Amino acid sequence: MSDTLRVLIYILIMILVTNGIRVLPITLIRKPIKNRFVRSFLYYVPYVTLAVMTFPAIMEATQSPIAGLAALVLGILAAFFGLGLLPVSIICCVVVFLIELFI
Amino acid sequence: MKEKSAFLKGMRDGFPIGLGYFAVSFSLGIIAKKGGLTPIIGFFSSLFVRASAGEYAGYTSIATHASYWELVIITVIANARYLLMNCALSQKFSSATGIVKRILVGACCTDEIFGISIAWPGYLKPAYTFGATAIAGPMWALGTALGIVAGGTLPVRAVSALSVALYGMFLAIIVPPSKKDKAVAIAVAASFALSYLFSILPVVKTISAGTRTIILTIVIAAVAAILKPVPDLPEDGGDVNE
Known part of the structure; x- marks a missing residue:
């Protein structure tokens, strides 16, 4: 073949x-699912699964784990203060770029 | 919101996803090249699969000449989280959404597309998911093709910075609901902590990232559902996720 x-x-x-x-x-x-446990379970699934995939993977994706950790903290803060998908992503990228420039 | 504007909004939200995809799929292209994929085959393969961990496992299997059955099993394991995600997504449809649109939305589901679709207020407009995929999907495919062509020429620093774009998006999805609902915040914090522990503790750290995601998702979401169940459905069956 x-x-x-x-x-x-x-x-x-x-x-x-x-x-x-x-x-x-x-x-x-x-x-629509009527069972209360199943509905509650499915309500939490998206947030839990995204959180599990984010950490510690964000520290393994970068050259330096510190840069990844800094991106996580600043990303959480940016999202907490109401920034959307694109600005939060850009902040994370810039943070990693700047930190890796200096270490 | 009209179908057309939902599609446009999807395209707008799909763009940052596409940027993040580009970096990831570029590195995926480097692996695909080892499996003997041409840029064209890589483009269409990535366009129709759209799964980072799944494609990584798949291209590695091709490179190591795994059997077809091994590829089936590893693909199922690497993508099993989509079973859970789409169970959740199945509850986002209004009863007026037909089966064809539901299936297409299901096929569009990636970690990121799922994330923004589940965050849509109220019943999901399928056009939103399609708009996001129409932008992000081709960018993902293009990244793979370029990775096959030019793998290794992009500066390491740039790849490193671009690779956190996806996680930034995840944060933008999970933080706002954590602000509104303390139970979600605690579940997210527990997810971070347990996921970290699973990556360093002996024995469990040998579990692959995909399997770790499945196990922890099931356990943490089940515990959260028992401790803090969502309110009972109102008699008229309104949407409780809003």
Whole structure:
């Protein structure tokens, strides 16, 4: 089998499996859930999952962990004072750039 | 809000996501190259998959000549969090939203697109999610293709700075609701703490980041749901997430 064909099969598997996982719950759950525990659980899921993915990963993404930590603290402050997606992202990037410039 | 303006708002919010994507998918392109992907194949592969951890695992599997079944299993594990996310997203639809739009929204779900879609006030307008994906998706794909072409030429300093853009967005999504609801703030703080502990303690630190995310999400959200459940649905079944 040619290498290109092999790569294409791999990629087709990735596309089908990844999107299959995404679509499955959406097609299975079509009605509002009444169960209070399940609703409460799903209410917390997005915030918990994003928080778990942010820390400590933000410290591992940068060259220096300190720069990542500083980006986390300043990003939280910026968001706390009402800044939106883009400004908070830019602040985090600038913080990392400046700190890594000096260490 | 009209469909068109929701789409435009999605495009606007999708742009910073796309910027962050670009940096991540650029580095992904460098790995994809090792698997033998051409820039064109890399572009379409990234456009239709749109999963950072999932693609990382996938391209590494291609490079190491893993079996097809191994690739299926690793893809399921790396993306299992989308099962949870889309369970939550399934509750954001108004009953008027048809199945085709629901499926398309589901397929659009990435960590970031999910984050902004779940933050939409009230029932989700699918056009918002589509607008964000229409901008961020191609930027993600383009980053991968350029990473395959030019991998390694972008200064390390620039990659390092760009790589926190995604986390900045996550913070902008989780901080405002933490301000409004103390239970969310405590759940977020507990998530930070436990996630950190899981990355340094012996034994548990060998768990992959994707699996750690799933385990901690289930445990922390379940504990929060038991300790501080959301109010019961009103009789007319209004939206409680607002």
